[in-house]
Amino acid sequence: MTKTAIDLPPKGGFSFDLCRRNAFLESQGAKMPKFRKTGTTIVGLVFKDGVILGADTRATEGEIVCDKNCEKIHYLAPNIYCCGAGTAADTENVTDMVSSQLELHRYATSRESRVVTALTMLKSHLFGYQGKVSAALVLGGVDVTGPHLHAVYPHGSTDTLPFATMGSGSLAAMAVFESRFKEGMTKEQGIEVVCAAICAGIFNDLGSGSNVDLCVITKGGKEYLRNYQQPNPRSYTHSKGYHFTTILSSKIRSLRNHVRVVEGDAMEEE
Amino acid sequence: MEPMAGGWMSAAHSMGTTILAVEYDEGVILGADSRTTTGVYVANRASDKITQLTDNVYICRSGSAADTQVVSDYVRYFLNQHTIQLGKEATVKTAANLVKELAYQNKSFLQAGMIVAGWDKYDGGSVYGIPLGGTLLRLPFSSGGSGSSYLYGFLDQAWRPNMSKDEAERFVVKSIALAIARDGASGGVVRTVTVNAHGVERNFFAGDKLPLFHEEISPGRNPLLA
Numbered sequence: 237m238t239k240t241a242i243d244l245p246p247k248g249g250f251s252f253d254l255c256r257r258n259a260f261l262e263s264q265g266a267k268m269p270k271f272r273k274t275g276t277t278i279v280g281l282v283f284k285d286g287v288i289l290g291a292d293t294r295a296t297e298g299e300i301v302c303d304k305n306c307e308k309i310h311y312l313a314p315n316i317y318c319c320g321a322g323t324a325a326d327t328e329n330v331t332d333m334v335s336s337q338l339e340l341h342r343y344a345t346s347r348e349s350r351v352v353t354a355l356t357m358l359k360s361h362l363f364g365y366q367g368k369v370s371a372a373l374v375l376g377g378v379d380v381t382g383p384h385l386h387a388v389y390p391h392g393s394t395d396t397l398p399f400a401t402m403g404s405g406s407l408a409a410m411a412v413f414e415s416r417f418k419e420g421m422t423k424e425q426g427i428e429v430v431c432a433a434i435c436a437g438i439f440n441d442l443g444s445g446s447n448v449d450l451c452v453i454t455k456g457g458k459e460y461l462r463n464y465q466q467p468n469p470r471s472y473t474h475s476k477g478y479h480f481t482t483i484l485s486s487k488i489r490s491l492r493n494h495v496r497v498v499e500g501d502a503m504e505e506e
Numbered sequence: 507m508e509p510m511a512g513g514w515m516s517a518a519h520s521m522g523t524t525i526l527a528v529e530y531d532e533g534v535i536l537g538a539d540s541r542t543t544t545g546v547y548v549a550n551r552a553s554d555k556i557t558q559l560t561d562n563v564y565i566c567r568s569g570s571a572a573d574t575q576v577v578s579d580y581v582r583y584f585l586n587q588h589t590i591q592l593g594k595e596a597t598v599k600t601a602a603n604l605v606k607e608l609a610y611q612n613k614s615f616l617q618a619g620m621i622v623a624g625w626d627k628y629d630g631g632s633v634y635g636i637p638l639g640g641t642l643l644r645l646p647f648s649s650g651g652s653g654s655s656y657l658y659g660f661l662d663q664a665w666r667p668n669m670s671k672d673e674a675e676r677f678v679v680k681s682i683a684l685a686i687a688r689d690g691a692s693g694g695v696v697r698t699v700t701v702n703a704h705g706v707e708r709n710f711f712a713g714d715k716l717p718l719f720h721e722e723i724s725p726g727r728n729p730l731l732a
Contacts, residue, residue, distance in 0.1 A: 358573075359575070359576075360576075361574055362572075363576050366615075367572075387549075387550075388547075389544070389571070389572065391570065391571075391572035391576070392572040392576065393570070393571035393572035393575050395542065395549065395550045395553060397550065397552075407547065433663065
């Protein structure tokens with residue numbers, strides 16, 4: 237009697253069909269694609285009137301720089317911003333999620349969001365995933381209780397500090413902070429120290445590079461200074477621009493005239 | 507030279523630590539160092555490992571920073587509710603038992619060694635040690651963390667019951683300083699919290715205020731200050 241195998245349709249959920257093939261290919265030497273990480277130098281410091289957050293702008297996929305000017309300072313609330321290091325998808329999504337939760341919380345309480353609220357939401361989410369959500373954050377903001385700065389780690393622990401650095405360039409940045417930080421600096425002094433710290437990361441850490449982004453948050457409001465410093469300009473530009481081909485002729489054919497509606501309704505046209 | 511590539515970044519944030527709590531004649535004194543490490547990098551050189559649970563009960567945390575922070579947060583929340591429902595101040599024994607319950611029931615997920623200490627009117631000053639598996643042990647003094655290994659002999663020899671407050675504080679500071687001297691994962695400053703019938707007092711001993719031991723050189727001028 238022949239054995240018949242009945243092909244049942246898949247019940248749903250993850251299909252493991254390709255796992256064996258992937259494992260085989262890996263054993264033959266093919267490389268799995270790498271996660272996009274923000275190698276990163278991110279810093280924060282508390283100054284006289286509030287907090288200053290700083291970040292570099294390089295995103296890496298393994299050894300390749302996949303984005304030379306990405307944004308690592310994420311919006312959480314009008315008075316709270318968060319720098320993210322680690323896997324870019326994780327930092328983006330966890331900050332977006334907490335930002336939505338904070339907005340709903342603002343509607344429910346009719347009050348400005350507090351930094352400790354954002355901190356608790358982030359820490360409980362990250363702890364629940366036991367470090368698998370690879371997001372290391374520097375969270376800063378000013379609320380009714382004053383300026384706050386926190387470092388949040390992927391396993392869900394937090395530190396409250398007057399100055400903090402995270403990411404692969406954090407050692408370089410911390411060296412600058414330990415040497416130049418003072419309590420109660422003015423905004424100009426604070427910006428100078430933050431830029432120096434990010435530049436230390438940009439020039440001495442391979443995972444960080446390109447430009448310096450800043451965000452200054454005070455009781456009065458915030459200043460998002462995108463690309464405040466650009467210490468790595470493109471050095472090979474040609475003043476007249478580059479022309480790689482000359483255009484010989486051009487012909488534009490509209491495809492819309494070839495469509496005849498035979499049956500049914502025509503699509504709405506804007 | 508290979509870039510660090512964030513390998514140490516994904517190491518769990520742990521508190522190498524030395525923590526200690528002792529009973530003295532009027533209450534308890536809790537002491538801890540202030541170093542939090544991620545692998546071999548000192549992530550925070552001035553952390554506060556002595557956390558408040560209620561007005562009269564404090565907890566020293568060692569092990570995984572995330573685990574102990576979450577446990578303390580839960581217990582603080584439970585004790586808050588309990589105090590409202592009870593109508594009286596919570597006892598140290600209750601606080602310690604709540605911590606033990608979380609530590610024991612989740613033993614396979616947690617890496618947390620904690621010491622709960624405080625003062626209440628029924629038992630006076632009490633110290634409860636809650637090491638890794640979730641045991642609850644009431645003791646006259648208890649130590650924990652990686653630096654505590656270097657203190658067992660010293661504590662056994664030097665601890666006496668009914669010390670005065672100054673004596674007991676000097677005892678705690680000396681112990682933590684001894685552990686910092688020998689344990690790489692402990693360092694920074696020594697923080698102490700004294701809890702008795704009159705209330706709570708926090709103290710802070712920077713590096714230059716700590717006693718010096720065999721072959722240690724006095725700190726001299728701080729190069730970071732102008």
